[in-house]
Amino acid sequence: MRFENTADYALRLDQEDPLRHYREEFHFPQVKGKDVIYFTGNSLGLQPKSAQRFVDDIMKDWRELAVEGHFYAEKPWWDYHERLAPALARIVGARIREVSVMNTLTVNLHLLMVSFYRPHGKRYKILCEEKAFPSDQYMLQSQLKFHGYDPGEALIEVRKRPGEHHWRTEDILQAIESHRGELALVLMGGVNYYNGQVLDMAAITKAGKAAGAMVGWDLAHAAGNVHLALHDWEVDFASWCSYKYMNSGPGNASGIFVHEKHQADPDIPRFEGWWGTKRETRFLMQPRFDPIESADAWQVSNPPVLALAPYLASLELFEQAGMDALIAKRDRIVAYLEFVLGEVDRQVESTFEIITPPGARGCQLSVFLHGEGRPLFDYLMQNGVITDWREPNVIRLAPAPFYCSYTDMYRFGEILKQGILERTGA
Structure with missing residues (x-):
């Protein structure tokens, strides 16, 4: 053109x-x-005008119903997070049961690594891109140290070629192949925060799975920005923040994806809490955890509905626009x-x-x-x-x-x- x-x-x-x-x-x-001419939606999206109304609705219910708002608000608080799942599933290419909303991004990545970074024997290394977003670097290094490994030896960072500013997919695939017997996890940023490069998530996921590793994605700069097909790509897990391209407000709640093939595994390790139990048994206060058969099982605490309200407002716009x-x-x-x-x-x-x-x-x-x-x-x-x-x-x-x-x-x-x-x- x-x-x-x-x-x-x-x-x-x-x-x-x-x-x-x-x-x-x-x-x-x-x-x-x-x-203003606003170029920083990759850092903090603008505020939807409808967000105020969504927050005000909760404030009104809190004022008028107090604790009964959990069940009798127009949008009851106890299942408020479930209203976000259908739109999120369409945005990230997932099934509804594969997505949930909880905590914030790095917290979620730590919690998901409880389930999906399971080193054993010679298979203990993690592969990521060089100079990943600092929070990812700190998270990966601390996870390795927690498990007793030296990050300098156990963290494989795929570098750009000298004089180039972006990664070549073939170099990432070659690194996976070279370490196929040692890799426990491939965890990368789907869109690099610095150079804006969209990695070939489908090809990298396929290679990681073929090498016998778990594969996860930090989608902070990808969700609401690029085409995603997490279920079809057979990604094991992913997480993303909501305040960049999805306009939910500063530091707001994070989304997660857990492929449905992992949800029926009764032995999967997981840090568990009350809100991950089945709705039918949650208020029976039973001593034994009874997990929801969805990504909601990874929730630890009840979601902060005041934070989810502007997120839901923005997701309604995504549903309208597509x-x-x-x-x-x-x-x-x-x-x-x-x-x-x-x-x-x-x-x-x-x-x-x-x-x-x-x-x-x-x-x-x-x-x-x-x-x-x-x-x-x-x-x-x-x-x-x-x-x-x-x-x-x-x-x-x-x-x-x-x-x-x-x-x-x-x-x-x-x-x-x-x-x-x-x-x-x-």
Whole structure:
């Protein structure tokens, strides 16, 4: 498709956008009296306007019903989390019984590793990508030390090739094959937080399973962003946060996936709590754990409904829009952003290098701003472009399709160009 870097053309793309009305469903911060250009949905999604109503409903029920809200609220609290499961299952490509909501992301990964990191004999190593998100690194290292292993020896980190900014799938598959007799677990980020690369989760999962390892995914940057088929890929487990592309609010509750083939295993180790027991027996207060035959069995405590309320509000928007439509717009708006960057690059002295590999992209483009530094980022922020800076000179741009417009992409290009020209005195 031939793009144009003009305001009229960007407006025409917006007018043709079947999802354009969803922009009105979100609150935008303002800078200098205008809605910001928001590129950090990969860090914290904007607030859905409906979220306040969902929270207010719970506050009203708490005020008027107190403890009876567990059973007699319009959306009873005791099964509130179950309302999220159908939408989540569609977003991550799962069966409803394979998903649940609880805790936060790293907590969930630790709890899931109780079940799925089960080292024995020579099979004790964990494979991940180099420089995984720090929380994943800390989690994996601490798990290995907890089991008595040296992370320096037991953690296999697949590296990028010298001079390259992304992983090659063949290198990951080769690493799995090379360690097939030692691997207990493959656990990676489905979309890398730094370079925005979408890993080939289907191929990596297949290779990990063939090597005899369990396979799990951290989907923090993937859920609500890219196509997922966790059940069909036969992923063992996964977890994701809800506050990035799924717009549930800062630090909010995390989703989990446990493949149904593990749910009937009576011997699977698991840290258990009251809320993982069957609904039919939960209030009998029996001394023996009676697990729900679903991912809910991994719940430890009753879910925090005030946190789940904005998550449910956002998921209703996902149900209305559908992942196929969101992904279609994502691809088009990211392509237009890349085009605008190229146009600006030709007009100024700086050089932009997109390090997110073509063919392996979600919403995010990570861009080296060669010749530029932190002052350009500060200029963007001061002029209403909310983006993300990573040392030494990378900005992460993530135009979420729910609320970003093509006009935003054009306006960003103009602000970016002006910031560089002011710096150079041109």
